[in-house]
Amino acid sequence: MxxxxxxxxxxxxxxxxxxxxxxxxxxxxxLAACSSGGDxxxxxxxxxxSPLYGSNAENMQGKTLxxxxxxxAGWPPSSAPATLWPDFQAYAKEKYGYTVNDxxxxxxxxxxxFQKISPTLASGSQDYNLLIVDSQWLGALSEPGWIVKADxxxxxxxxxxxxxxxxxxxxxxxxxxxxxxxxxxxxxxPDTQGVFMRKDMLEDPAEQAAFKAKTGKDLPTTAEAMYEIxxxxxxxxxxxxxxxxxxxxxxxxxxxxxYDFFSCAYYPFAYSTGGKIWDPVTLDxxxxxxxxxxxxAMDQFVGLMKYQPKDAxxxxxxxxxxxxxxxxxxxxxxxxAVGKFMGGPDAVVKPDMVLSxxxxxxxxxxxxxxxxxxxxxxxxxxxxxxxVAVDVLKWWYTKETQxxxxxxxxxxPWSKEGAANPAYLEVAHYVxxxxxxxxxxxxxDFWHLxxxxxxxxxxxxxxxxxATGTVKTSKEALxxxxxxxxxxxxxxGRTKTAPPENVDSLTL
Amino acid sequence: MAKSVETLEKSIKDVPxxxxxxxxxxxxxxxxxxxxLFFFILMSVVPTIWxxxxxxxxxxxxxxxxxxxxxxxxxxxxxxxxxLAGSVSRTFIFLLCAVVLQTLLGILIGVLFxxxxxxxxxxxxxxxxxxxMVVTPIAxxxxxxxxxxxxxxxINYFVSVLxxxxxxxxxxxxxxxxxxxxxxxxxxxxxxxxxxxxxxxSVPKAELEAAQVDRLPIIRLIxxxxxxxxxxxxxxGILLRxxxxxxxxxxxxxxxxxGPGDRTELIAVSLYRFAFKSFKLGYSSAVSVFLxxxxxxxxxxxxYILNAKKKSEA
Numbered sequence: 001m002x003x004x005x006x007x008x009x010x011x012x013x014x015x016x017x018x019x020x021x022x023x024x025x026x027x028x029x030x031l032a033a034c035s036s037g038g039d040x041x042x043x044x045x046x047x048x049x050s051p052l053y054g055s056n057a058e059n060m061q062g063k064t065l066x067x068x069x070x071x072x073a074g075w076p077p078s079s080a081p082a083t084l085w086p087d088f089q090a091y092a093k094e095k096y097g098y099t100v101n102d103x104x105x106x107x108x109x110x111x112x113x114f115q116k117i118s119p120t121l122a123s124g125s126q127d128y129n130l131l132i133v134d135s136q137w138l139g140a141l142s143e144p145g146w147i148v149k150a151d152x153x154x155x156x157x158x159x160x161x162x163x164x165x166x167x168x169x170x171x172x173x174x175x176x177x178x179x180x181x182x183x184x185x186x187x188x189x190p191d192t193q194g195v196f197m198r199k200d201m202l203e204d205p206a207e208q209a210a211f212k213a214k215t216g217k218d219l220p221t222t223a224e225a226m227y228e229i230x231x232x233x234x235x236x237x238x239x240x241x242x243x244x245x246x247x248x249x250x251x252x253x254x255x256x257x258x259y260d261f262f263s264c265a266y267y268p269f270a271y272s273t274g275g276k277i278w279d280p281v282t283l284d285x286x287x288x289x290x291x292x293x294x295x296x297a298m299d300q301f302v303g304l305m306k307y308q309p310k311d312a313x314x315x316x317x318x319x320x321x322x323x324x325x326x327x328x329x330x331x332x333x334x335x336x337a338v339g340k341f342m343g344g345p346d347a348v349v350k351p352d353m354v355l356s357x358x359x360x361x362x363x364x365x366x367x368x369x370x371x372x373x374x375x376x377x378x379x380x381x382x383x384x385x386x387x388v389a390v391d392v393l394k395w396w397y398t399k400e401t402q403x404x405x406x407x408x409x410x411x412x413p414w415s416k417e418g419a420a421n422p423a424y425l426e427v428a429h430y431v432x433x434x435x436x437x438x439x440x441x442x443x444x445d446f447w448h449l450x451x452x453x454x455x456x457x458x459x460x461x462x463x464x465x466x467a468t469g470t471v472k473t474s475k476e477a478l479x480x481x482x483x484x485x486x487x488x489x490x491x492x493g494r495t496k497t498a499p500p501e502n503v504d505s506l507t508l
Numbered sequence: 509m510a511k512s513v514e515t516l517e518k519s520i521k522d523v524p525x526x527x528x529x530x531x532x533x534x535x536x537x538x539x540x541x542x543x544x545l546f547f548f549i550l551m552s553v554v555p556t557i558w559x560x561x562x563x564x565x566x567x568x569x570x571x572x573x574x575x576x577x578x579x580x581x582x583x584x585x586x587x588x589x590x591x592l593a594g595s596v597s598r599t600f601i602f603l604l605c606a607v608v609l610q611t612l613l614g615i616l617i618g619v620l621f622x623x624x625x626x627x628x629x630x631x632x633x634x635x636x637x638x639x640x641m642v643v644t645p646i647a648x649x650x651x652x653x654x655x656x657x658x659x660x661x662x663i664n665y666f667v668s669v670l671x672x673x674x675x676x677x678x679x680x681x682x683x684x685x686x687x688x689x690x691x692x693x694x695x696x697x698x699x700x701x702x703x704x705x706x707x708x709x710s711v712p713k714a715e716l717e718a719a720q721v722d723r724l725p726i727i728r729l730i731x732x733x734x735x736x737x738x739x740x741x742x743x744x745g746i747l748l749r750x751x752x753x754x755x756x757x758x759x760x761x762x763x764x765x766x767g768p769g770d771r772t773e774l775i776a777v778s779l780y781r782f783a784f785k786s787f788k789l790g791y792s793s794a795v796s797v798f799l800x801x802x803x804x805x806x807x808x809x810x811x812y813i814l815n816a817k818k819k820s821e822a
Contacts, residue, residue: 115784118569140570247659247668257765309659310676313768328659453570454786461770468679470769492571507590508769 046156051383052148053156054390055096064099067388069130070117072373073107077189077337078132080409081392084401091395092388100388110134110259114453121146126380130389132188132373136260138176140450141376142184148377150174150183153390160186160393165419165438172445173374178280185374186393190414191337192358192437193268193368194430195234195251198330199355201241211240223429226357227436231272234360235304241330242307249329250307256316257464260456264369265333266463267446268359269297271367277446278485283495285455286486290478298474302466313467325349333359335371336437339430340410356430358437368437370445414438451488458484465508480506556800562793569787582794592795594770595778602685602774603753606692611746613693614700621701622708641698649762652691653678679768688760688772695759696749703745707738740813747810751803775799 046052071078081088085103092100106128108116114137120127121141133141141147154161164170169190174183201207202221211219215236220226226234242250254265270277275294278285305312309323320332321341327348334342336356343354359368375396377389395401405411406424412434413424419435437443447455462481465471471480483506487499563582567575586592617637624630640648658664658676668674677683711734719733757776760766766773766781773781779799783792 111785114570114787118787122569137570249659257767310674311658311679313679314765322660326660450571451568454568454788457781457785464767465769468768468771469681470767470771492573504588 046152050156051381051386052153052390053387054394055092055098055387057096060092060096060098060384060387062097063384064101065384065388066101066104067130067385067392068104068106068128069132070113070128071105071107071132072113072134073109075189076340076410077405077412078107078373080405080411081130081132081396083409084404087401087404088392088395092391096391098388114140121378121380124380126378126382126385129378129381129385130392131376131378133185133376134373135172135185135370135445136448136452136456138174138184138374138376138448140452142176143450146379147184148379148381148386150186150376153186153377153393154183157390157394160390160397162397163416165414165416165435166440168370168438168440168443168445169414172370173372176448178448185376187372187414188375188396189337189373190412190434190438191335191371191373192434192443193264193371194334194336194339194356194358194433194437195360196324196332196334196339196342196354196356196430198241198349198353200353201330202355207241211237214240223355223357223433226360227433229357229360230364231360231362235307238304238307238331247328249309249323251304251331251333252308252315252320252323252329253301253304253312253333254315254317254320255302255305255313255464255467256319257460258316260460261316262460262463262467263446263456264371266298266301267369268367269301269362270294271369271444272359272362272365273297273300274365282497283449283489284486284497285489286482286497286499288482289485290475290482292475294478295473295475298463298466298478302474305467313464324354336430336434337371337410337412339428339434342430354429356433358433358442366442368443370443449489449492449494451492451494454488455485458488462508471508477508480508559793559796562790563797565790565793567788567790569789575790578790582791583798585791586794586798591770591773592775592778595773595775598685598770598773599754599756599775602689602692602756603750605689606696606753607746607749609689609693610697610700610749611742613697614702614745615704615742617697618701618704618708621705638698638702640695641702643695645695645758646762648691648695649759652694653763656687678764681768681771684764684768684772688763691763692753692756692759696752699749700745703741704738707741707745708734710741711737743813744810747806747813751806751810754802754806755799 069081071081082103082105088103089100092098106116107113113133117128117131117133118140122144131141131147142149164187169187170183171178173187173190174185175181176184199221202219208219208221211217217233217236219237219240220229238250240250241248254261256262267277269275270293273293273296275291275297277289277294279288308315309328317335317338320334321338323329324332324334324342325344325347332342339356342356343349343351345351359366375393377386377393381389396405402411402413402418403423406413406418407427412431413419413421418424419438425431425435449455459481462471462477462484466474466477471477483500483503486495486497487503489495490498562575564577564579565575566578566581621627621630621634627633655661655663656677658674664674675683677687715733715737719729724733755776756774757780760772760774760777761780764772766777775795776799779792779795782788782795
């Protein structure tokens with residue numbers, strides 16, 4: 001190749017590269033311009049003609065429209081709005097005179113659902129008029145201005161501002177930033193943690209006698225007898241029923257690195273023994289999460305793997321359901337909202353073979369993790385869809401709809417009024433432990449910041465490493481997670497405290 | 509003379525007439541191509557350019573912050589990330605193990621099926637044999653995960669019936685990676701068998717018969733008769749598998765989630781984690797650009813080999 005040809009080729013390459021960069025950089029600029037930078041403070045109190053009031057007898061009369069919502073896949077309480085939709089169609093027609101077509105939806109697991117809804121919201125789309133989301137997403141959805149401030153809706157419709165059973169409901173599903181009192185969400189499906197057990201095994205006289213002979217203690221046979229059970233006593237029962245040679249494991253817990261499985265299962269061990277995961281005021285993590293208390297709690301949590309199948313390190317909600325319903329484990333530490341599906345008519349374990357209790361206590365102290373999801377309203381809805389979204393919420397919180405949701409569709413009550421309804425309390429064994437865990441101070445939620453996804457991914461990776469043995473000690477995992485999370489928050493400008501100097505060299 | 513002028517004029521007239529349909533034909537061709545080109549540009553070129561641009565930005569989907577131009581920082585961070593370096597080297601080990609195994613087994617099985625046209629049930633056996641290749645990788649991953657489950661899986665059921673202790677491969681630090689290679693091999697060996705059969709089918713019958721008449725020793729038969737014809741198709745198969753194995757994501761994600769720890773975290777899984785768990789779109793775009801260049805390098809090798817074939821044929 002001659003020098004001239006080489007030069008031509010190089011120049012051609014240079015031009016090509018320049019052209020690519022010339023297109024690429026503006027493309028990214030366009031992306032930057034497209035991304036919404038809404039006002040996190042939300043709007044002012046609605047004017048008299050605001051769609052946030054919902055429909056009245058005139059303004060939607062004779063109209064026909066579509067409606068869509070987002071929901072958590074494979075999660076029946078999240079599907080209930082679609083199941084009960086014909087009721088809303090009749091409600092809207094009768095009360096406001098408009099026709100709403102069959103509801104459409106998008107769904108996904110928690111991680112996947114955010115992937116699906118965030119680009120549409122970022123583009124200002126009203127593809128999903130109402131959204132069922134995870135409580136951790138409140139910051140990520142509200143700061144860019146993607147969702148309507150619930151306070152504005154409450155101002156227009158005081159009947160929607162329902163008194164919750166405890167402040168946990170407000171703090172978990174509604175408020176962002178934490179402690180600000182500004183509300184964005186509407187409770188849809190609340191959730192707390194508990195332990196499901198094989199009632200038939202506890203009630204077996206032979207087992208009771210054997211337990212007595214082994215421990216000198218009586219085997220508790222009812223849920224009520226175990227509401228105040230200490231962790232060590234519960235482990236004793238788990239150990240007693242742990243018979244791997246007979247393919248019966250003592251318990252099953254979540255250690256998977258998927259989404260927040262490990263974290264939420266571990267948190268009660270930390271919270272209840274005095275551990276904290278961050279400072280919600282200064283938003284600092286380092287020096288708090290990586291404490292000796294938290295390390296000891298993690299050792300205790302991971303130590304329970306000896307009563308579980310060999311692949312416990314990959315367990316999530318589904319694995320626990322499979323094992324428990326398949327009669328392979330005596331107990332499962334599970335979200336109480338899954339209660340309807342722990343035991344089933346076609347499963348090895350029938351519904352009447354199951355009892356549920358709140359989490360145990362650690363020296364009399366118990367703080368569990370909060371689960372569950374709120375509704376949020378898409379702020380890009382046009383006026384008609386905004387009205388319908390508010391109408392849907394009004395319908396959702398009517399007693400008739402809540403009755404159908406809780407009594408027939410596996411829902412759980414979260415309001416003061418609902419919690420006092422005897423019919424709700426008796427509908428299933430897991431309602432009482434659920435409300436027990438929802439009492440003031442018995443559970444707490446974690447970060448609602450927009451950085452939650454990054455923080456969670458780092459933490460799950462590190463924590464799961466302890467369960468799999470790839471991270472040698474709990475302290476090491478906590479040190480790594482705390483430093484990286486501090487870095488994430490520092491880089492995002494949430495805290496003024498810099499991460500430790502060695503943060504970039506930390507590896508798992 | 510006049511006649512020759514006429515003839516010349518006629519021939520001059522004919523020239524543009526001949527061009528006109530050509531140009532019409534071009535427009536027609538472009539018209540046919542246009543929808544494909546439109547979708548190619550829309551679905552492939554634009555997102556690629558977008559990805560290139562995004563790689564220079566700090567942009568997290570869950571953050572309320574606008575994308576911020578940070579130059580090459582994502583690339584610098586990526587190259588300094590030891591865990592990602594681990595994922596890259598793990599991916600190369602994975603593709604090396606998987607492709608070598610699949611090629612050897614594929615050739616072996618291909619040779620067994622070759623020239624056995626009269627074998628009873630040959631077609632049925634081939635159809636069954638190729639099934640893993642046509643099942644979606646997600647389904648394959650899921651059913652292998654169920655099969656290997658230490659508590660509910662069928663393999664461990666028989667293991668326990670035979671009186672042995674149940675074992676778990678997918679959360680075991682030593683066994684997880686070989687298990688992935690095994691399942692990938694199960695899934696893709698049929699492809700290499702197919703390529704082997706195609707390669708062997710490309711050997712001219714006359715040459716094989718001549719070799720048979722000459723009673724050529726098997727090694728010499730392979731070296732002088734089969735290999736010159738079969739090497740291109742076989743090479744193509746190996747390269748396609750290499751490119752594909754490099755991009756393996758579904759298998760590792762579904763079966764192990766990249767675990768235990770990062771023992772099975774291939775680069776595509778890391779990329780997924782950055783993009784769709786941490787939602788760090790800028791950073792994951794930088795990783796994607798890197799992966800794209802590796803894929804281009806592998807494709808270039810493939811094109812080079814094809815060109816070499818053309819040259820040798822010429």
